[in-house]
Amino acid sequence: FLTDHFCPGENGDRIGTKSRKCYMVLNESEKKAISSICLIAGPVTFLENILVLLVIASSTTLRRRPSYLFISSLALADTFASCFFTxxxxxxxxxxKSDGPxxxxxxxxxxxxxFTGSVxxxxxxxxxxxxxxxxxxNYKVLLTRTRAKLAIVLLWCxxxxxxxxxxxxxxxATEFHPPCSLLFPYVDDHYLAFWTGLQLVVLFLxxxxxxxxxxxANRHEAAMGGPKSGRQSVKGQARMRMDIQLARTFSLILLILAVCWLPVLSFMMVDxxxxxxxxxxxxxxFCCxxxxxxxxxxxxxxxLRCKELRAELFALLACCKACRERTLGNTRGQRKENGSGISKKSKDQKTLFCDMKLQDIK
Incomplete structure (x- = not known):
């Protein structure tokens, strides 16, 4: 599939380099730097997002909430990114490596x-x-679990x-033949403009x-700053603090997303x-x-910022530890397990917790 088309020069003139070489522009030191980033960030990203998916899947409480269904979708997209991109x-x-079209x-x-699923x-x-x-x-009426699942299915389709x-x-038709991109082989400029524009619209929304x-959230926080009394006031303030914390958490995610994605999208638009x-x-x-x-x-x-997810993570780790102790206890026999009543009672409690957690996962 290597054709006789040539790469553009600085002024757009064609120069004598085969088309596949138009895209392979990194020198040896740059290749080492990029490979180091990918080989470190790729496996770490995969393990982190798999852990998030396991924690949410193991908790009935989190699985029932639309917010965590959307987080699961994000973690799944990031898991795919760690594999496909790397x-x-x-x-x-x-x-x-030279592949066919x-x-x-x-x-x-x-x-x-x-990455489209992530955004x-x-x-x-x-x-x-x-x-x-x-x-x-009306939040629970407007956004039910069924509607959240439907939104995720429509998103991924x-x-x-x-x-x-x-x-x-x-x-x-070829790797480089106008109007083809100089960033991706066989990609039409019109498709690249369409996809880039779509991502910019989503980021804007x-x-x-x-x-x-x-x-x-800040307006409500200021409104609740005056003197109030009663149980309802305390409950309302607690809820607003939680909403503000969640808003700031996801705003931080958005900021990181913009810093990481705007350079890439800018290069695509220039291309x-x-x-x-x-x-x-x-x-x-490097921006990629x-x-x-x-x-x-x-x-x-x-x-770090979601208390519920962090609590479920600790619960899952405790379950794994209890299951491991039970397995070791079964292999070593009943002699050490029945050494003291206190030890047996503690182990029975851990075993019961582990069984309940496993049943919850099922």
Missing amino acids: ISFLDFHLYS NISLFKLGGVTMA GSLLLTALDRYLCIYQAS TTVIISFLPLMGWRC IIVAYVLILWK VTVILTDKQQRMFA TLCLVNSCVNPLLYA
Whole structure:
């Protein structure tokens, strides 16, 4: 599939380099730097997001809440990103693996699906927080568990279709033949502009939602600052503090998302309008790793700032510890297990907790 088309020069003139070389612009030191980032961030991202999914799946309370269903969707997207992005990125830039158009577009579609699903899940999370603040009295009626699941299914169906449009036919005939992208082989500039514009619209909607959330939360906090008495006032203040904390948490996630994604989207928009130089292509390759870093940071924000998820994590670890102790106790026999009544009672309590937790997972 390597054709006789040539790479553009600094002024857009064609130069004598085969088309596949147009995309492989990294030198050896840059390859080592990028591979180090991917090989560290990739496995860490995968393990973190798998842990988030396990914690939510093991808790009946979290599984029933739409907010954590959306977080599960985000964790799933970040898990896909850690796999698809790391493998595809290293294959192309580090090992210079030359694939045919279908394989190349399939790999790119996997990466696109992961990051599109991640941004879309953040939009669902922002809308969930928006309804919780602005429609507090009708929140449980407006956003039921069934509707949350339906929204997630629609999100992922749309994401898959959009991500694999190049594989379905919206592509270039060759790797570099106008109007083809200089950032991705076989990708049409019109598709790249469409996808980039879609991501910018989604980011804009997320920003608007969180700005309104923080404005409403701060306004309520100021309104409750006056002298109040009674049980209802205390309950209302506690709820508003929780909403403000959640809004700030997800706003921090949004800030990290914008810092990691705006450089990449900017390069994509520039690629649609002008011809990128080798230096700009190298900068784009490094900016792409920020997207993986974003997927790596998201689970840490949940674990550090979400008390419910953190409590369920500790409960799951306690369950695993109790199960391990029970297994070791069975292999060692009943002699040490029955050594004292206190030890037996403590172990029975741990075993009961573990059994209840396993039943909860089922």
